[in-house]
Amino acid sequence: MNLKYYMPTKVFMGEDCINQNKEIFKNIGRKAMIVTGRNSAKKNGSGEDVTKALTSLNMEYVIYDKILSNPTVISTYEGARIAKQNNVDFIIAIGGGSPMDAGKAIALLAAQDIKSEELFLGNYEDKILPLVLIPTTSGTGSEVTQYSILTNEKEETKTSIATELLFPVVTFLDAKYTLDLGLITTINTAVDALSHSVEGMLSVKSSSITDALAKESIQTILSILTKIHNQKENKTQDDKLNEILTFHDREELLYASCMAGMVIAQTGTTIVHGMGYSLTFFQDVDHGKANGLLLCEYMRLVESKEPNLVYKILNAMGYSQIEQLEKLLDSLLESKVELSEDEIILYSEKAFKTKNLNNCIVKPNVEEIKSMYNKSLTNLNVQKT
Numbered sequence: 230m231n232l233k234y235y236m237p238t239k240v241f242m243g244e245d246c247i248n249q250n251k252e253i254f255k256n257i258g259r260k261a262m263i264v265t266g267r268n269s270a271k272k273n274g275s276g277e278d279v280t281k282a283l284t285s286l287n288m289e290y291v292i293y294d295k296i297l298s299n300p301t302v303i304s305t306y307e308g309a310r311i312a313k314q315n316n317v318d319f320i321i322a323i324g325g326g327s328p329m330d331a332g333k334a335i336a337l338l339a340a341q342d343i344k345s346e347e348l349f350l351g352n353y354e355d356k357i358l359p360l361v362l363i364p365t366t367s368g369t370g371s372e373v374t375q376y377s378i379l380t381n382e383k384e385e386t387k388t389s390i391a392t393e394l395l396f397p398v399v400t401f402l403d404a405k406y407t408l409d410l411g412l413i414t415t416i417n418t419a420v421d422a423l424s425h426s427v428e429g430m431l432s433v434k435s436s437s438i439t440d441a442l443a444k445e446s447i448q449t450i451l452s453i454l455t456k457i458h459n460q461k462e463n464k465t466q467d468d469k470l471n472e473i474l475t476f477h478d479r480e481e482l483l484y485a486s487c488m489a490g491m492v493i494a495q496t497g498t499t500i501v502h503g504m505g506y507s508l509t510f511f512q513d514v515d516h517g518k519a520n521g522l523l524l525c526e527y528m529r530l531v532e533s534k535e536p537n538l539v540y541k542i543l544n545a546m547g548y549s550q551i552e553q554l555e556k557l558l559d560s561l562l563e564s565k566v567e568l569s570e571d572e573i574i575l576y577s578e579k580a581f582k583t584k585n586l587n588n589c590i591v592k593p594n595v596e597e598i599k600s601m602y603n604k605s606l607t608n609l610n611v612q613k614t
């Protein structure tokens with residue numbers, strides 16, 4: 230057996246886990262920079278829990294709350310400049326995948342000089358500001374991965390910085406921050422996590438450890454997505470989601486998304502993510518939704534060449550056919566994306582060049598990628614998001 234398993238992040242989970250474990254901040258640093266998006270951390274209580282904990286410990290902090298969805302390279306250089314200016318010695322990133330990924334890149338760039346043209350090349354010194362990550366969506370698993378995925382304007386795609394330096398020292402998972410997450414973001418992020426686990430099982434780097442984590446998270450996520458599907462017909466308003474999902478469901482989703490993160494930390498993601506990046510970059514399709522739109526077609530391709538792999542995944546889902554998953558995802562993700570012939574050619578060539586392709590047990594060629602875009606996106610109800 231040839232196996233590597235590395236997950237150095239200390240995970241605290243539970244209601245009020247920040248306050249209950251706040252002493253740990255003292256072991257990490259002296260002055261923090263809190264990296265967040267513009268609004269959500271202020272509204273869901275996560276920002277306040279962190280600042281209260283730091284204040285009670287007499288620790289200093291500055292706040293950088295300018296991270297937008299799909300963070301840019303420029304915003305991370307700007308964040309790193311402010312971190313250095315303020316002499317902070319650790320980073321606390323709060324939010325969805327966007328602020329968490331930006332926080333990771335900021336921690337790296339504040340500790341060492343890296344030219345922007347070398348940012349994605351992987352040659353880093355062994356230096357980074359320690360990271361504390363607090364997820365407030367249940368999707369990316371960034372709190373337990375070594376990836377920071379940034380919008381790469383130069384290459385017109387999304388590209389990851391991947392280095393073990395980026396593993397956070399600590400993550401706090403408190404589902405109370407996710408209680409007011411709206412219906413669409415809840416679905417899209419859960420589908421991202423589902424895709425992570427499925428793709429993990431389709432990766433050349435999968436193992437029995439990652440498969441066990443993947444199966445567990447797949448079952449949890451699908452049961453909650455099914456619950457949303459069964460009840461959302463009558464309750465499509467964002468503010469009604471609390472009537473569908475209990476606190477326990479929210480905890481389960483956050484836990485499952487973290488497990489799916491632990492999977493991709495070992496396995497990487499596949500061509501599904503590689504293809505999704507163009508939908509996000511060029512068509513502004515949300516990251517999780519992009520994966521959800523493409524996942525079933527890739528499973529079909531795998532099924533045609535390695536049927537047992539897909540059988541294993543369907544078995545974990547309690548399904549016998551890919552169509553059952555497809556029906557659920559179609560109904561949850563609703564709108565589809567229309568692509569022109571030229572767009573499909575461009576996106577397929579880009580996807581074929583992504584590092585994600587190397588992770589695939591079944592590696593599609595460019596024609597197969599085109600066909601997957603075509604079948605996933607163009608033959609259903611056409612509506613640009």
Ligand code: NAP
Binds near residue numbers: 377
């Ligand atoms: P996101 O872009 O971080 O956040 C989406 C939206 O949700 C934002 O408007 C945000 O508002 C809001 N939001 C966040 N938490 C909320 C809460 N608790 N209540 C209400 N609103 C909330 O979305 P995401 O799907 O979590 O992250 C996507 C990013 O992660 C992509 O860039 C993707 O490439 C990356 N990703 C990374 C990894 C990894 O391993 N590193 C894996 C998969 C995906 P604010 O802006 O106000 O905060």
Ligand code: FE
Binds near residue numbers: 516
């Ligand atoms: Fe993802």
